[in-house]
Amino acid sequence: MPNVGLFIPCYVDQLYPQVGLATLRILRRLGLNVEFPQEQTCCGQPMANSGCDAAARPLAERFLEIFGKYDHVVSPSGSCVSMVRNHYDHWLHGKPRFEHLRDHTFELCEYLTDIAKIVNVDGEFPFKVGLQMSCHGLRELRLARSSERMVAPFNKVRQLLSQLRGIEIVELSRPDECCGFGGTFAVGEEAISCLMGRDRIQDHTKAGAQVIAGFDMSCLMHLDGLIRRSDQPQRVMHVAEILEKAQLS
Amino acid sequence: MIGHAEKSAAFVANEDRAHWHDQSLWFVRAKRDRQASAIPEWEALREAASAIKTHTLSRLADYLEEFERKAIANGIQVHWARDAAEHNAIVHQILAGHGVTHLVKSKSMLTEECHLNPYLESHGIEVTDTDLGERIVQLRKEPPSHIVMPAIHLKREEIGELFHIELGTEKGASDPKYLTEAARGHLRSKFMGAQAGLTGVNFAVAETGGVVVCTNEGNADMGASLPRLHIACMGIEKLIPRARDLSVFLRLLARSGTGQPITGYTSHFNGPVRGGEMHVVIVDNGRSRILGQETFRRSLGCIRCGACMNTCPVYRRSGGYSYGYTVPGPIGSILAPQRDPEKYASLPFASSLCGSCTDVCPVKIDLHHQLLAFRKVLVDLKAVPLQKRLSMAVMGFVLSHPSLYRIGGGLMRAIVPRLPRSLVYGPWNPWGIQRELPPMPQESFRDLIQKEPS
Amino acid sequence: MSSRNSILDSLRQNVPPLAPLPAPINGINGIRYADPIKQFEETLTVAGGTLVRATAPQDLASALANIEVYASAAKVASLVPGIPSRNVDLSAIEDPHDLEGIDVAIIPGKFGVAENAAVWIPGETLTPHRAIFVITQHLILVVPASEIVDNLHQAYERIHWSPNSFGIFISGPSKTADIEQSLVIGAHGARSCTVILL
Numbered sequence: 001m002p003n004v005g006l007f008i009p010c011y012v013d014q015l016y017p018q019v020g021l022a023t024l025r026i027l028r029r030l031g032l033n034v035e036f037p038q039e040q041t042c043c044g045q046p047m048a049n050s051g052c053d054a055a056a057r058p059l060a061e062r063f064l065e066i067f068g069k070y071d072h073v074v075s076p077s078g079s080c081v082s083m084v085r086n087h088y089d090h091w092l093h094g095k096p097r098f099e100h101l102r103d104h105t106f107e108l109c110e111y112l113t114d115i116a117k118i119v120n121v122d123g124e125f126p127f128k129v130g131l132q133m134s135c136h137g138l139r140e141l142r143l144a145r146s147s148e149r150m151v152a153p154f155n156k157v158r159q160l161l162s163q164l165r166g167i168e169i170v171e172l173s174r175p176d177e178c179c180g181f182g183g184t185f186a187v188g189e190e191a192i193s194c195l196m197g198r199d200r201i202q203d204h205t206k207a208g209a210q211v212i213a214g215f216d217m218s219c220l221m222h223l224d225g226l227i228r229r230s231d232q233p234q235r236v237m238h239v240a241e242i243l244e245k246a247q248l249s
Numbered sequence: 250m251i252g253h254a255e256k257s258a259a260f261v262a263n264e265d266r267a268h269w270h271d272q273s274l275w276f277v278r279a280k281r282d283r284q285a286s287a288i289p290e291w292e293a294l295r296e297a298a299s300a301i302k303t304h305t306l307s308r309l310a311d312y313l314e315e316f317e318r319k320a321i322a323n324g325i326q327v328h329w330a331r332d333a334a335e336h337n338a339i340v341h342q343i344l345a346g347h348g349v350t351h352l353v354k355s356k357s358m359l360t361e362e363c364h365l366n367p368y369l370e371s372h373g374i375e376v377t378d379t380d381l382g383e384r385i386v387q388l389r390k391e392p393p394s395h396i397v398m399p400a401i402h403l404k405r406e407e408i409g410e411l412f413h414i415e416l417g418t419e420k421g422a423s424d425p426k427y428l429t430e431a432a433r434g435h436l437r438s439k440f441m442g443a444q445a446g447l448t449g450v451n452f453a454v455a456e457t458g459g460v461v462v463c464t465n466e467g468n469a470d471m472g473a474s475l476p477r478l479h480i481a482c483m484g485i486e487k488l489i490p491r492a493r494d495l496s497v498f499l500r501l502l503a504r505s506g507t508g509q510p511i512t513g514y515t516s517h518f519n520g521p522v523r524g525g526e527m528h529v530v531i532v533d534n535g536r537s538r539i540l541g542q543e544t545f546r547r548s549l550g551c552i553r554c555g556a557c558m559n560t561c562p563v564y565r566r567s568g569g570y571s572y573g574y575t576v577p578g579p580i581g582s583i584l585a586p587q588r589d590p591e592k593y594a595s596l597p598f599a600s601s602l603c604g605s606c607t608d609v610c611p612v613k614i615d616l617h618h619q620l621l622a623f624r625k626v627l628v629d630l631k632a633v634p635l636q637k638r639l640s641m642a643v644m645g646f647v648l649s650h651p652s653l654y655r656i657g658g659g660l661m662r663a664i665v666p667r668l669p670r671s672l673v674y675g676p677w678n679p680w681g682i683q684r685e686l687p688p689m690p691q692e693s694f695r696d697l698i699q700k701e702p703s
Numbered sequence: 704m705s706s707r708n709s710i711l712d713s714l715r716q717n718v719p720p721l722a723p724l725p726a727p728i729n730g731i732n733g734i735r736y737a738d739p740i741k742q743f744e745e746t747l748t749v750a751g752g753t754l755v756r757a758t759a760p761q762d763l764a765s766a767l768a769n770i771e772v773y774a775s776a777a778k779v780a781s782l783v784p785g786i787p788s789r790n791v792d793l794s795a796i797e798d799p800h801d802l803e804g805i806d807v808a809i810i811p812g813k814f815g816v817a818e819n820a821a822v823w824i825p826g827e828t829l830t831p832h833r834a835i836f837v838i839t840q841h842l843i844l845v846v847p848a849s850e851i852v853d854n855l856h857q858a859y860e861r862i863h864w865s866p867n868s869f870g871i872f873i874s875g876p877s878k879t880a881d882i883e884q885s886l887v888i889g890a891h892g893a894r895s896c897t898v899i900l901l
Contacts, residue, residue, distance in 0.1 A: 010648065013694040014658040015687045020694035024701065036698055042648040047641045049602065051624030051633060055645025062649060139604035147282065148560065148608035150291040174275070178562045182601025184637075187679040189563070189599060191258035194683040195267065196562050196601070225684030273884050288734055288818075297725055304724040310714040323867045329707035381890060382881035398881060405883045425882040429890060436891060441800055457864045467837045467877040467892025474834035475799055485710065492864060493727040496855040499872075500733075500818075510746060510819035511855075511874050514837075514892070519826075520867025522799075522833055533710045541717030 004034045005070035007105070009077045009217075010042040016217045022240035023076040023108055030116055030248060034074075037066045045083040049183045053091075060091045068097035072115065073105040076240050078137020078216045081107040086140055108240055109215050110143055112248065113156045123246025126166025130209030130234075131157060132200070132223065133176045134216035143215070147176050157215060157239060164246065170207035177203075181222040197226045204234060212236045252595025257567030271565040273401055278559045280508020281609065288500070297497045299613035302550035305488055306540060312455040312488045313531065319458025323520040326528045333363035336532045340365060340447070340480060341372055343528055347478055349374060349444040355462065355469035356380045357449030358396050358553055359482050359532060361575045377439040379468040381432055388415045394569030396576055397506050397555035402568050436468070446472030448518075450483035451552070452498060453529075456491045459519030460529060463502065463512040470516055477525035481518065485536050486549040498552060501611035506554035539587055544622045548583045550612040557606035557616055563599055572596060579606035579616045586623055594632040597623040655695070662689040730857030739817035739851045740900065747820035750875030751888045752896040756848070763845065766899050767809070772841040776806035780835060782828060783811050783845050799832035808839035808893075812873075814850035815898065816858045819874055822846055822898060823858060826869030833869055842876065842893035848900040 004027060008020040027034045044059030063084065067073045075081050084105045092098040112118045133155075137143045144155035161167060180186070180196025187193075201223060204212050212227075212234050214220050220236040227234055261267040285291045305312055317327045328343075330336035336359075344352060352374055354360065366376045366387075378387040382399035386392065388411055393399030400408065409423035418431045448469045452461040460481050462469040473479040489498065503509040521527035540546050558564045558578030569577040574585035574593060582596035597620045606616040627633050647653045665673060666689045674681040704712075736742040744754040757766040763786065767773050779789035780802070786809055796802060810829070812822035822844045829835055836842060852858055862870065877892030888894065 008694050010654070010658075014662065015690065017690055017692060017694035017697050021697055021701065024698065036695075038695065039651050041651055041654045044645070044648075047645045049621065049624070050637065050641050051597075051621075051626070051628035052638060052641040052645065053625050053628070055642050058649050059645065135601070135603035135605075139608060146605070146608050148605055150285050150288070176605075178601050178603035178605070180562070180601060182603070185598070185601045189254045189257060190679045190682055191254075191261045192563055192566050193601070195261050195264070195566050197684075199268075199271075221687050222684065225680070225687065228685040229683060276884060290733065294728075297728060300722070300725045303719075303722040307719045307722045310711045310718070313711065313714070329705070329710055331706045331709055335706060379891065380881070381879045385881065398884070400881050401884070403883075405885070408882055425885040425887050428882055429879060429887040433889065433891060437803075440891070441803060459864075465878050465880075466890035468890070470837040470871070471834065471891055474832070474837065485714070490724060491727060492862065493856070493859045496733075496859045497728060500855050507880075509750070511821050511872065513750070513874055513876070513878055515821065515872040515874075517868075517870040519864070519869060523831075531710070533713065537710060537713035537717055540714060540719065543719075546719055 001033055002071035004032045005067045005073045006034050006036045007040060007067065007073050007075035007080065008036065009075065009080045011221070012076060012217050015221065016238070019076050019217055019238040019240055022238065022244040023074070025244055026108070026240060026248065027074060040066050043080040043083045045080060046183055048083065048087060057091050060088050064092055064095060064098055064101055068101050071104065072111070073101065074108060074111045075105070076108045076215065076217070076238060078107045078134050078141055078143065079218060081105055082136040082140035107137055107141055107143065107215060109156045109160055110141060113159055118160065118248045120249045121160055121163040121243065121246050123164050123243070124166055125161070125164040125242055128168045128170050128208050128210045129161065129213050130170050130172060130204035130207055130211070132179060132212050132214035132219055133157070134214055134219045135178050137215050138176055160243060161213065161239065164242070170209050172203045172207050174203055179219045179223055181219045186222055193222070194226060197222055201226060201232060201234070205232065209234060213239055213242055215239050253567065253571050253599035254595060256571035256573070257599070260567050260571055267566050270402060270568055274559045274565040277508055281505055281556060281559065284504040284508050284510060294497055294501055295611055295613050298501055298611055299550065301489060301494050301497060302612050305490055306486070306546060306549055309485060309488065309540065312490060313485060315455040316453055316458055316488060319456070320529055321458070323458050324527070325458065325520055326526065328528060328530045330530055330532045330534070332534045336363045336482065336530055336534070337365050337368040339530050340482070341369060341374070343480055344369070344374055344445055345372070347445065349478065351375045351377070351443045352445050352447055353377050353379050353440055353443040353472040354447045355449065355464060355472050356383055357447070357482055358576060359449060359484050360447070361392065362534065363532070377436070377443070379436050379439065379472055380464070381429065381466060384432060384436065385411065392575070394577070395555060395558055396553055402570070440471045440475055443472065443476050445476050445478035445480065447480045447482065448473055450481050450487050451502070452489050452495060453483050453487045454492050454495065455488055457519055459517055461495060462516050462518065463514070465513040467514050470514055473518060474522060477522065479518065479521060479525065479527045480530065481527070482530045482532065484532050484534070502552055502554050505556040505609065505611040535588060545583065545587065545619055547614050548580065548619060550614055551580050552612060554611055556609040556611065560605045560609045562603065562605070563601065567599070572599070579620065580614070583616065583619045583623060586627065590627060590630050590632050594627050597627065658693060662691065662693070665689050728856045730852065730854055730860055733854035733856040734818055735853045736817050739853050740848065742817040743815055743820055743851050746818070747875060747898060750820050751878055752820065752875035752898060755897055755899045757899055757901050760901055763899065763901060767843070770843065770897055772895060773807050773843060776841070778805045779807045779809065780805045780839065781809040782830070783809050793831055796831060799834040799838070802832060802835055802838045805835070805839045807841045807843060808835050809843045809845065810836055812844045812846040814852060814858065814861060815846045816855055816872070817851055818854045821858070821872035821874040823862065824871050824873060829869070836871070836873065837892040840894055842873070842896045844873065844896065844898045846898055846900055
């Protein structure tokens with residue numbers, strides 16, 4: 001039975017705690033030994049993405065200290081997991097337990113499909129759902145085939161959600177165009193960021209989505225901010241919240 | 250310093266127009282997808298192209314020497330230019346030596362980079378850009394806004410108005426067929442009167458000592474085959490080793506850039522016309538320096554297809570002029586700050602790092618990783634505003650200290666919901682200009698997990 | 704130091720680690736079509752061209768007669784043996800500019816490529832002047848039907864290069880979409896391109 005370290009990104013911890021709870025419950029219900037090391041804070045991505053490596057590096061080192069001891073690390077965030085798997089190497093290369101950490105840090109959906117090997121999802125979600133395939137999870141973790149690539153199609157998120165009774169996953173006209181969050185881009189290039197977000201929402205609206213579902217709360221936070229400002233009807237939900245009540249096996 | 254953010258905000262202020270521009274380019278991306286999906290070996294082709302470029306760049310000096318030898322044996326005169334100034338002087342010298350007063354040009358981003366046109370014009374040589382899109386922007390005295398579709402930012406009515414003034418077409422006429430026919434006649438007379446033709450180079454082949462030029466219009470052929478003098482200008486990175494390698498790149502180029510299986514004309518110029526002269530000008534202009542940079546040398550593999558621009562959600566909504574450089578979009582945002590980090594410091598940040606560009610690039614340049622890496626270069630050069638660097642340092646400090654982080658988070662969640670709206674939302678809160686802040690929960694996850702049964 | 708040597712020196716100082724050159728892709732490993740001619744025709748049509756089939760060499764003349772631009776042309780330049788030019792004496796034209804005014808040029812192609820409807824025309828075909836294929840108002844290419852390959856790798860396997868040998872792949876007529884992405888046929892070069900498969 002692997003020891004699983006639960007990594008809850010800073011903004012999920014502070015702003016969307018129910019996503020963290022849902023993740024915790026899903027993993028515990030699978031019978032896993034899940035621990036939430038309290039000393040964790042942040043993977044360092046906002047600083048690293050701004051080019052401020054000096055500010056990000058200590059966070060990477062902390063992350064290894066805190067999470068290095070676990071067999072698996074699971075997080076409800078594609079972009080944070082991508083940070084650990086794809087961008088920690090040049091700071092932590094060669095350090096004890098880093099290789100193990102890098103190869104065993106997972107986003108929630110991929111953990112369920114690839115490691116926990118979930119094939120049955122027994123639950124209900126009678127809503128029209130638009131998938132927000134956030135870019136880091138999509139193109140860095142390859143949670144699904146990105147529309148640019150000519151390879152066999154697959155989508156780990158859809159794989160998990162499509163079995164829910166009553167769910168209808170709607171077809172978007174641009175299935176994986178960026179929502180415009182992009183970290184500090186959201187404020188640094190505010191005008192473009194918001195136009196991109198509004199265009200995404202419009203796509204979901206045209207497709208009839210009642211719920212916009214994703215695996216990265218940062219993107220959903222940005223879309224939700226636009227939705228609530230313009231009184232649009234959609235709800236945003238993290239995949240963990242949707243799967244929380246289902247039986248996974 | 251006005252950078253991409255300011256210019257793009259102005260572009261999207263006209264939201265209808267921004268959407269129109271976005272749709273025009275998305276249409277080309279969609280065509281690319283249709284073409285690429287029809288080739289089962291598409292990803293293998295990209296891999297091959299990437300490997301060929303990586304190899305070529307690791308032996309570039311040798312291949313350039315081989316190219317020069319073979320080109321000379323073909324009867325081509327080969328010139329070398331360290332920088333833009335030398336390039337312009339060489340081209341001028343060749344033209345002046347033949348008494349050329351009128352030059353026709355087909356598309357060459359390199360000559361844009363070197364600002365050749367104004368240089369030649371200041372020396373009394375009339376220069377006509379013959380690619381229709383290039384001619385349109387030339388008449389408007391504007392630079393191209395896209396490297397393959399130079400006038401993509403213009404509506405037909407605007408082009409109609411331009412042609413009415415410059416070519417005498419009917420006022421108000423905007424049918425593309427009518428306007429193109431007018432341009433055909435106008436440019437045909439330019440071709441007939443020119444004494445020399447200048448082309449760019451899509452690929453230079455070391456094995457054969459020749460160059461390959463791809464167009465849909467046929468303007469490179471007209472310009473290189475009617476006058477007796479043909480000048481082809483190329484960056485050093487245009488080299489590929491063998492003629493057979495062309496099949497890999499040609500299968501990728503048009504599919505990626507315009508969504509066609511191949512362009513109308515793919516011309517292999519291996520020497521001058523009978524009784525004529527052909528010159529090739531090989532240009533460095535900073536490329537050899539980039540070759541020495543481990544992270545950024547891959548950008549030299551670029552075949553200037555434009556696919557990254559077509560797919561970039563930011564480029565589509567901000568237009569080429571928001572970048573302020575000869576080559577815009579994702580690849581331009583790496584090339585421009587190489588040339589002048591301070592001037593173009595905003596460009597690597599003009600990206601959400603979505604990675605779509607990397608996935609469409611036919612030579613598999615890891616564009617979004619290079620954009621990220623360049624941000625670090627800019628911070629190290631202190632080309633990023635102090636306020637931003639400071640706020641990141643503060644954020645990093647807080648996040649390294651869990652108790653500070655917890656206190657800060659708790660304060661934020663306690664105070665923000667109690668503040669009047671006018672204090673929360675204002676120009677000091679760019680997030681809040683068009684978005685609501687996320688709802689601030691009373692308890693954080695760490696609070697709630699204490700209450701969770703184990 | 705000359706610019707040439709300065710550039711080469713700079714490149715050698717900055718040289719990246721040697722990376723291997725992959726072997727050229729063999730045509731047999733590229734896309735193959737069950738019916739290459741059908742693929743060629745479909746692709747040519749999308750590219751704005753037209754395919755005509757002539758079942759026997761003697762049908763060439765009648766195939767040509769059925770092509771409207773050929774039938775009505777005042778000036779025809781033919782580079783195909785057995786098909787005469789009309790009101791054009793190519794051997795007398797010393798200056799390629801004097802090719803202006805030719806309505807139709809009939810040029811033999813060596814082979815065609817199904818995946819992109821490209822026809823290969825080696826430079827030695829284009830006599831006396833290379834510009835003939837682009838200055839003409841309309842283009843007719845005559846290609847042996849047995850010489851349609853599937854993909855571009857096969858195409859390059861067939862091409863032999865000699866010093867100063869021009870060569871071109873032509874796929875359809877001249878075109879542009881530079882005005883609002885609206886496709887217009889007949890930019891600077893041929894307004895139409897008919898390929899006769901013999």
